Amino acid sequence: xxxxxxxxxxxxxxxxxxxxxxxxxLGLALASFMQVLDLTIANVSLPTISGNLGGSANQxxxxxxxxxxxxxxxxPLTGWLTRHFGERKLFVWAxxxxxxxxxxxxxxxxMGLLVAARALQGFVAGPMYPITQALLISIYPPHKRGQxxxxxxMVTVVAPIAGPILGGWITxxxxxxxxxxxxxxxxxxxxLVVGSQLRGRPEKLEKPKMxxxxxxxxxxxxxxxxxxxxxxxxxxxxxxxxxxxxxxxSAISLAVFVIWELTDKDPIVNLRLFRHRNFSAGTAAMVIAxxxxxxxxxxxxxxxxxxxxxxxxxxxxxxxxxxxxxxLLTPFVGKYAHKFDLRWLATLAFVAMSLTSFAxxxxxxxxxxxHIAMVQLFQGFGVALFFMPxxxxxxxxxxxxxxxxxxxxxxxxRTLGGSFAASLTTYAWTERGAVHHAHLTEKLSAYxxxxxxxxxxxxxxxxxxxxxxxxxxxxNQAAQIGFNEIFHLLGLIFLAVIVFVWFxxxxxxxxxxxxxxxxxxx
Numbered sequence: 001x002x003x004x005x006x007x008x009x010x011x012x013x014x015x016x017x018x019x020x021x022x023x024x025x026l027g028l029a030l031a032s033f034m035q036v037l038d039l040t041i042a043n044v045s046l047p048t049i050s051g052n053l054g055g056s057a058n059q060x061x062x063x064x065x066x067x068x069x070x071x072x073x074x075x076p077l078t079g080w081l082t083r084h085f086g087e088r089k090l091f092v093w094a095x096x097x098x099x100x101x102x103x104x105x106x107x108x109x110x111m112g113l114l115v116a117a118r119a120l121q122g123f124v125a126g127p128m129y130p131i132t133q134a135l136l137i138s139i140y141p142p143h144k145r146g147q148x149x150x151x152x153x154m155v156t157v158v159a160p161i162a163g164p165i166l167g168g169w170i171t172x173x174x175x176x177x178x179x180x181x182x183x184x185x186x187x188x189x190x191x192l193v194v195g196s197q198l199r200g201r202p203e204k205l206e207k208p209k210m211x212x213x214x215x216x217x218x219x220x221x222x223x224x225x226x227x228x229x230x231x232x233x234x235x236x237x238x239x240x241x242x243x244x245x246x247x248x249x250s251a252i253s254l255a256v257f258v259i260w261e262l263t264d265k266d267p268i269v270n271l272r273l274f275r276h277r278n279f280s281a282g283t284a285a286m287v288i289a290x291x292x293x294x295x296x297x298x299x300x301x302x303x304x305x306x307x308x309x310x311x312x313x314x315x316x317x318x319x320x321x322x323x324x325x326x327x328l329l330t331p332f333v334g335k336y337a338h339k340f341d342l343r344w345l346a347t348l349a350f351v352a353m354s355l356t357s358f359a360x361x362x363x364x365x366x367x368x369x370x371h372i373a374m375v376q377l378f379q380g381f382g383v384a385l386f387f388m389p390x391x392x393x394x395x396x397x398x399x400x401x402x403x404x405x406x407x408x409x410x411x412x413x414r415t416l417g418g419s420f421a422a423s424l425t426t427y428a429w430t431e432r433g434a435v436h437h438a439h440l441t442e443k444l445s446a447y448x449x450x451x452x453x454x455x456x457x458x459x460x461x462x463x464x465x466x467x468x469x470x471x472x473x474x475x476n477q478a479a480q481i482g483f484n485e486i487f488h489l490l491g492l493i494f495l496a497v498i499v500f501v502w503f504x505x506x507x508x509x510x511x512x513x514x515x516x517x518x519x520x521x522x
Contacts, residue, residue, distance in 0.1 A: 074126025
């Protein structure tokens with residue numbers, strides 16, 4: 001059935017309520033938290049994993065890359081999978097397969113098996129977040145859907161923050177296998193609860209044809225792009241033949257994919273969703289703002305460890321306050337957001353996140369833990385107001401049957417934005433540090449007697465020791481200047497995103513027709 005033919009389709013599940021909404025919500029939230037947590041929980045454990053499995057550091061990075069690539073491929077397929085299997089069945093099976101994949105990760109006795117299991121885990125995780133979003137919206141009455149979206153937004157913020165801290169604690173106190181084994185009871189509970197609570201939920205199933213050209217070009221294009229972004233820094237970007245080949249393959253495949261999907265009668269990924277004004281504006285705002293937010297999450301812990309000498313755990317403690325206010329404020333945002341224009345809430349969020357970025361642009365190497373933590377805490381205020389309003393805006397003009405596909409597509413774009421941010425941020429920091437290092441040393445000479453005397457004094461009478469200390473000092477200062485420049489740019493980006501939010505048009509509320517409300521409005 002074509003997208004056009006289903007445009008006015010009713011929502012058969014509208015009005016359905018599970019026997020126990022809080023229990024259903026708990027199951028959905030736990031599954032989503034588990035899936036988002038696994039995006040980051042393995043990061044700090046890579047050295048231990050590679051050591052135990054006899055792999056190199058480069059091989060260990062594929063534990064992250066394989067998950068990211070397969071996850072990025074699966075996300076935009078959510079709409080097609082939903083039409084074919086139904087939301088309830090897709091959620092239950094995806095969650096159950098996630099449990100199996102997690103078990104295989106923990107039991108892997110070689111790096112190859114672990115990477116393969118992570119690829120499976122990433123693929124089945126793809127539909128879980130969008131389907132959770134669609135199910136939460138459908139089971140709540142219109143006046144409470146904002147709270148459901150706010151709950152999912154809180155999970156989106158807290159889980160990536162908790163991942164590295166929890167992963168480090170488990171690895172240090174138990175063994176790395178348990179970062180995967182903990183998913184088993186959680187996933188089983190979530191799949192059983194949601195499966196039983198939503199039994200009898202009516203769903204309109206279709207038998208869409210398999211769009212093989214769309215699927216193949218999506219797999220090749222997104223896979224090549226994700227690998228390019230993950231390996232770019234290590235391979236020195238376009239100085240590497242591998243990166244050049246990946247870029248060409250990705251560009252050609254994605255160009256064919258977009259053209260084909262826009263002209264095919266029954267595309268595997270419905271790009272026509274961008275015909276909706278609010279979906280386009282909200283997705284643009286979400287992607288750019290999330291990329292900037294993700295850059296903060298990447299850069300601050302790296303800076304704390306490389307330049308301020310924090311351990312991984314203490315870097316986690318310093319950045320963790322960003323999650324406090326979202327946890328505290330999210331229930332209130334969800335409950336009272338309908339009293340305000342959501343564009344103003346999003347604007348306030350981006351202003352707060354911009355101010356914290358500008359604050360970091362003034363940091364120096366003597367900044368203390370409390371100051372860092374306070375800035376993180378205040379950014380949490382912006383984060384608390386960011387996800388829920390923007391999510392509600394981008395879903396507000398979709399039809400009920402388009403929610404899962406729209407959520408999957410928006411989440412895919414957001415994930416891809418995060419991948420770009422991770423690669424470009426670390427690259428830009430390295431490059432700007434090198435530029436400033438050259439500027440700071442351009443007037444220094446190894447034959448300058450004053451410099452030799454200073455270095456010797458710094459080394460306690462040893463010239464080589466003093467020269468090494470001086471080089472380290474200059475490198476740290478150069479990196480700090482680069483850090484400050486990047487955060488100044490991020491502050492401007494957060495302000496610029498406000499423009500996209502105001503392209504959206506109210507109402508951001510449930511559509512007329514009672515059960516057809518899918519936007520999460522009130």
